[in-house]
Amino acid sequence: xxxxxxxxxxxxxxxxxxxxxxxxxxxxxxxxxxxxxxxxxxxxxxxxxxxxxxxxxxxxxxxxxxxxxxxxxxxxxxxxxxxxxxxxxxxxxxxxxxxx
Numbered sequence: 258x259x260x261x262x263x264x265x266x267x268x269x270x271x272x273x274x275x276x277x278x279x280x281x282x283x284x285x286x287x288x289x290x291x292x293x294x295x296x297x298x299x300x301x302x303x304x305x306x307x308x309x310x311x312x313x314x315x316x317x318x319x320x321x322x323x324x325x326x327x328x329x330x331x332x333x334x335x336x337x338x339x340x341x342x343x344x345x346x347x348x349x350x351x352x353x354x355x356x357x
Contacts, residue, residue: 271331275343278307288312290348294320308344315353317344324357 262270281295281304289311293304309318319340327336341352 267331267333271327271339272343274327274330275340276347281307290350308340310344310348310350310352312350315351316356317341317352317354318356321357 278295279292281293283293284291289309291306291310292308294307295304305320306318307320307323310316311318319337324336324340327340328334331339337355337357341355344350345352
C-alpha cells in the first residue's frame with residue numbers, strides 16, 4: 258500500500274528523526290562538534306561517531322551507514338543535502354563540504 262505524504266509533513270518527519278539522534282550525545286571540543294550514536298550505557302565517549310563537524314575547514318563527516326538508513330526511510334534521493342542543511346540550521350554553522 259502506498260501513502261501520499263505532503264512535502265511539508267515529510268520534511269517535519271525527517272527533521273524530527275534527525276533531532277532524535279541528538280539523544281546519543283553531543284560534544285563541542287575546540288573547533289569540533291561531534292554527535293554520537295545512542296549508547297545504552299549513556300557513555301557517549303565510547304560510542305561511535307554519527308556526525309562530526311570541523312569548523313576550521315567546514316568539513317561535515319556523516320557516517321555512511323546512517324546516510325544509507327536515512328535513504329531507506331526517506332527515499333527521495335537528497336538525504337545527504339537534507340542532513341547537511343539540518344546540521345547548519347541546528348548548530349548555526351556553515352558546512353563547506355561533506356565527507357562520508
